[in-house]
Amino acid sequence: MKLVDTHCHLNFSDYDKDLPEVLTRAKTAGLVRIIVPGTDIKSSIKAVELAKKNKMIFAAVGVHPHEADDAGVLDVEKLRDIAVGSDKVIAIGEIGLDKYKNYSKIENQQKLFSECLRLARTLDLPVIIHNRRAGKEMLDILKKFKNTGIKGVFHCFSEDISFLNAILELGMYVSFAGNITFKNAFDSRKTAQAVPLEKLLLETDSPFITPEPYRGKRNEPAYVKNLLDVYAKMYKLSVEDVARVTTHNANKLFNLGIKEKGVIAYAIRDSLYLNITNRCTNRCGFCTRQYSNFVKGHKLSLGSEPLAGEIIQKLKKVSKYKEIVFCGFGEATLRLNTVIKIAAYVKRQGGKVRLTTNGQGNLIAGYSIAPKLKGIVDAVSVSLNEAEADMYSRLCCPSFGKKAYSAIMDFIKECVEQSIKVEVTCLDMIGGEAVSACRKMAKDLGAEFRMRHLDVVG
Ligand code: SF4
Known part of the structure; x- marks a missing residue:
């Protein structure tokens, strides 16, 4: 079984002490690729450094909406320089809008997000989108980019089914984090059920939102395996089916170089x-x-x-x-x-x-x-x-x-x-x-x- 964790912050200090062990456990669990997104310039550079040293790690570079008040045109230019400097940068992210925490003014978030989408379009890279309670503003911006070739994933999806349908219409992929395994996550599971399997990706969002039965501990990519049972039941497929399809989806969206041979x-x-x-x-x-x-x-x-x-x-x-x-x-x-x-x-x-x-x-x-x-x-x-x-x-x-x-x-x-x-x-x-x-x-x-x-x- 080959698995891809499409969103994992191994560039955060949470892994400074035991990254080799975390990667060994990931490999043992069947992980073949891990995508590490940046949330600012420093963490984007660290994501690229990790990707250079580890075959299974690929990097995304981005500035998180929380940082929008302090970010500007220069940051987007730096992202471009980092992205073109490494063939292991496979996406622009984590970028988006967040009206839940409101750490930055929404106008600044919108400006930064639009600039990052333009960068993704120029470099022909997919985007990794963070969206919390900013559905309307998000769709307003994405609609302006309709038919421009923008493709990507809404990571840690938390909106409702009508928003889901709108982004599926735009060709986007969707992933849910460990919360999908929580006993009381009925709404998330109901929404997830409406995602066509061909549009689903796996992610842990490590070190956050650790799935059952490890809830409360630090999250890590090996735990992506714990999401499989939930999806297998949801789609009435086997765990192997979900693993194979989601790995294919990730390979297709992010161009991760996973060899897929014709089968008899x-x-x-x-x-x-x-x-x-x-x-x-x-x-x-x-x-x-x-x-x-x-x-x-x-x-x-x-x-x-x-x-x-x-x-x-x-x-x-x-x-x-x-x-x-x-x-x-x-x-x-x-x-x-x-x-x-x-x-x-x-x-x-x-x-x-x-x-x-x-x-x-x-x-x-x-x-x-x-x-x-x-x-x-x-x-x-x-x-x-x-x-x-x-x-x-x-x-x-x-x-x-x-x-x-x-x-x-x-x-x-x-x-x-x-x-x-x-x-x-x-x-x-x-x-x-x-x-x-x-x-x-x-x-x-x-x-x-x-x-x-x-x-x-x-
Ligand atoms: S394999 Fe042949 S019969 Fe089946 S859908 Fe394709 S063209 Fe039609």
């Missing part, structure tokens, strides 16, 4: 998915491949197609999974022989097999493939997504043209005849009427029906 077999919750090809006979307008190489933090774009032997090597302890599912960045029946070999192997090992398909296997093979799947594939999920051939052609652009739709119907019927459990799936985005028509069609064909949300796997 990938686990989500209690199922194992097989990604055996990136080819497909459709070009669906909604296909994830058009805007990302990743699904739930797994890189699914492949350099080359794996051979059956390579796939089998990835299939250890098959029976511990609920299902082995052919479901990757392409249409598995384009490699029918491989599907048959692997499915037969899984059955011999006592596992269950599901084939997720666009249903065009008969057209691809040139014959009815259902009899070949009988006995080795327990279930098939066919993505239908439209209740009518013309609409399907428009949405999915099949290379087989209009004959694709009737071939899909035949495939469903033939699988049902072969006693293979069939589930027809539709994306909710196609609208209520089309969903109802697909549901009826599935029933008439003797198949089950499942409506799904785009990008929700497993």
Whole structure:
């Protein structure tokens, strides 16, 4: 498990005495990167020094809103000099607005924050934003920077869901600190639940806000692990899933150089998915491949197609999974022989097999493939997504043209005849009427029906 603490003040004097031990414990806990933000010029310089000495540490440089009364244009220039002087500076932060403590005048905070955003835009770096009770002023400033390429994270998020939606709209990421683990933090958990996992980062905000069960002690990056359980329950995923997705998110936002290899077999919750090809006979307008190489933090774009032997090597302890599912960045029946070999192997090992398909296997093979799947594939999920051939052609652009739709119907019927459990799936985005028509069609064909949300796997 690889973890990233995206906000940790190891540059504070709290760690002067035992930083090496803190870093050893972080490594043992699975931390691969720690982002240390500055809160003024001195702490920004110290963050960069720490980053130079430690491979896992990266620095952000910034001036905290508390310091705004004493800061000026010169400080922003110094931040720029520090940032361009080190390739381990990966963000501008911690910057923002704070009307809770009001240590500096709000006008000075607004000016400083705007200057820092301009710096981030110039250097094309993400920002790490502190915001306390300054939601309106914050949105007023951020809206002025809309469409300028500003990206970043709201760290230690403490606003409500309507503010959350506004910043998600601006493309921002969100992180919560250890308070998310506190027994009485119902509101924070309710807000966190509204954050799409693809927009969530992990942070400790060390040395502050120590999570349970260490609440009251000094916080440190190793404790980021204690947030995982809360999110796993919230998103109904495994701890490993949350770790992988949040690490991918941090890598994507901050460019942390974490190597992410294309995967053939990938686990989500209690199922194992097989990604055996990136080819497909459709070009669906909604296909994830058009805007990302990743699904739930797994890189699914492949350099080359794996051979059956390579796939089998990835299939250890098959029976511990609920299902082995052919479901990757392409249409598995384009490699029918491989599907048959692997499915037969899984059955011999006592596992269950599901084939997720666009249903065009008969057209691809040139014959009815259902009899070949009988006995080795327990279930098939066919993505239908439209209740009518013309609409399907428009949405999915099949290379087989209009004959694709009737071939899909035949495939469903033939699988049902072969006693293979069939589930027809539709994306909710196609609208209520089309969903109802697909549901009826599935029933008439003797198949089950499942409506799904785009990008929700497993
Ligand atoms: S059938 Fe699936 S893999 Fe193929 S283009 Fe459509 S969404 Fe993408």
